[in-house]
Amino acid sequence: MGTDIQPPPAYLTTTMRSLTFLVLLIVFLCAMLLVDGEKKKPKPVCSLPPEHKKCARLKRKGCHCPKNLGIPGFIREERWFYNKKKKQCESFAWSTKGGNCNNFPSSEKCYETCSKF
Numbered sequence: 001m002g003t004d005i006q007p008p009p010a011y012l013t014t015t016m017r018s019l020t021f022l023v024l025l026i027v028f029l030c031a032m033l034l035v036d037g038e039k040k041k042p043k044p045v046c047s048l049p050p051e052h053k054k055c056a057r058l059k060r061k062g063c064h065c066p067k068n069l070g071i072p073g074f075i076r077e078e079r080w081f082y083n084k085k086k087k088q089c090e091s092f093a094w095s096t097k098g099g100n101c102n103n104f105p106s107s108e109k110c111y112e113t114c115s116k117f
Contacts, residue, residue: 062101063114070095082114
């Protein structure tokens with residue numbers, strides 16, 4: 001009648017603890033990435049293509065958007081964007097499709113719109 005329950009070998013408990021720790025670490029890192037991604041949602045104006053009618057009204061807000069080269073393609077056109085960190089307008093090769101409101105046909109237009117920031 002006496003069944004003795006043997007504890008698992010030491011190597012098995014160590015392995016289980018390691019696996020549990022690894023799973024918890026992965027869950028924690030995934031949660032951190034999700035929270036971080038929510039904080040950095042782009043401004044709505046940063047997702048509008050430069051030819052969108054709202055860009056004309058919201059041009060100044062577009063000055064805060066990052067440079068966006070547009071949809072990859074063969075045709076390239078020199079355009080200008082406002083670099084918020086350097087506080088200056090810089091040229092880039094735009095694909096003529098896509099991009100955002102931080103996209104100006106000339107350096108003059110870029111400075112005229114964004115130099116107050």
